[in-house]
Amino acid sequence: MKKDINFAIIGSGNIANTYAKAINNINNARVVAVVSKRLKTLADYSDIPSFYTLNDIDLDFDAVVVCTPNKFHHVGAIDAATLGKHVLCEKPIDITLESIDKMISVCKTNHVKLAVAYQRRFSSDNPIIKQLIDSDQLGQIFSVDLAVKNYRDDNYYNSSAYRGTYDIDGGGPFIQQASHYIDLYYWYFGKPLKLVSKLGTFVHDIEVEDHGAAICFHDSGMIGTITASTATKPGFPAKMEIYSSKGYIIIENDIITHWDIEGLKNPTLQKTVKNAHTGSSSALVDDTTNHETVIKDFIDAIKTGNDPLITGESARHATEIILDIYNSQF
Structure with a gap:
């Protein structure tokens, strides 16, 4: 069983920094790459290399966290699943049922986990x-x-x-x-x-x-x-x-x-x-405890083969x- 789980974060906005901080607090998990259409690095983690697309990443990684605007969640998920990478998606899973169903289907076809960060279920x-x-x-x-x-x-x-x-x-x-x-x-x-x-x-x-x-x-x-x-x-x-x-x-x-x-x-x-x-009154997240719980559950699903608590079907x-x-x- 693989001990370390390497993540690529798709998106470089405020919520991407939240996930980078949360992953950084988890043993045997780390962020190795950021995907940004502007080749932008994370504000708080400028040492993490940035790539234009997932295909450009020349480092080993196991999973992605999708942190793009809502409409593009399915795009990042499908790109990752096609590469055989597991997917943790920021809420909402997407904004149309058609896009959601497509990302669920592609993840299943490629035998990767799809989890969604509705962390209030743990809170x-x-x-x-x-x-x-x-x-x-x-x-x-x-x-x-x-x-x-x-x-x-x-x-x-x-x-x-x-x-x-x-x-x-x-x-x-x-x-x-x-x-x-x-x-x-x-x-x-x-x-x-x-x-x-x-x-x-x-x-x-x-x-x-x-x-x-x-x-x-x-x-x-x-x-x-x-x-x-x-x-x-x-x-x-x-x-x-x-x-x-x-x-x-x-x-x-x-x-x-x-x-x-x-x-x-x-x-x-x-x-x-x-x-x-x-x-x-603010979208800024200082305490990442609940995000860490979601990520740990997601990592456990990757390692054990079990479903994550919040699957794509559930988040739909x-x-x-x-x-x-x-x-x-x-």
Whole structure:
């Protein structure tokens, strides 16, 4: 079994630096190359050589991390899989189901792992909520309210020409900032049977939404709401409220803050947790703990042959829900 895993990072923006830092913190893993159409090196790791394409890399590497803008995720994944390299893709997996299905298919054909960085599934109390739901300890869940009320200033949208565009970003806060939590929503409750939405652009001069809400109807009878925004100053930690026949749970920034479930003690009372990056007012990530967990899980999948926790097929559902929100406006 190969001991060291060498990575090439596709893309050289802010999130690429986050992955380089996370990989650098993991034993027996290292970044050996960066792929950039501008032959740009990483801001924090200028010693890592840059190449124009994956085919140009003249060093041994086992896997890639796809950190390009959303529209091009499938391009990097397909290029890597064709070379027999495993793929870890930044969220969302892509912005169209056609592109997603193609990258999943090519990775399978070439027998490489495809994982997606929805690291909130690992974060703080989120795995505990999943266990409680799957073991039916919460009773009948009839209402869920998810609010991802972030703020991004004009500098964020002006920092790159693709930001705030349908063609490359794929949309606004639903597919960008709220994507992590829509993945959690799916992981917990499944895909809505039907939904209706209303989106608008209120604060920024962009072509996509900067605020909106959706009402989700599930075959279980559960009614959910999802609000996503980059217009809500000053920006707030993501919040999910779960109401069931046995009581309620409120989770803020992945931590249970309110608990009242009949006959069940809060399983996190004796647990010390570290607040994860909120993303409420900035895209910059200082703490890479959750990214490291995703990367370790991905490395384990490469070495053992097991599936990563977040497969391409699993990550596809978040984009499907988001596209349904975009296509179900009234």
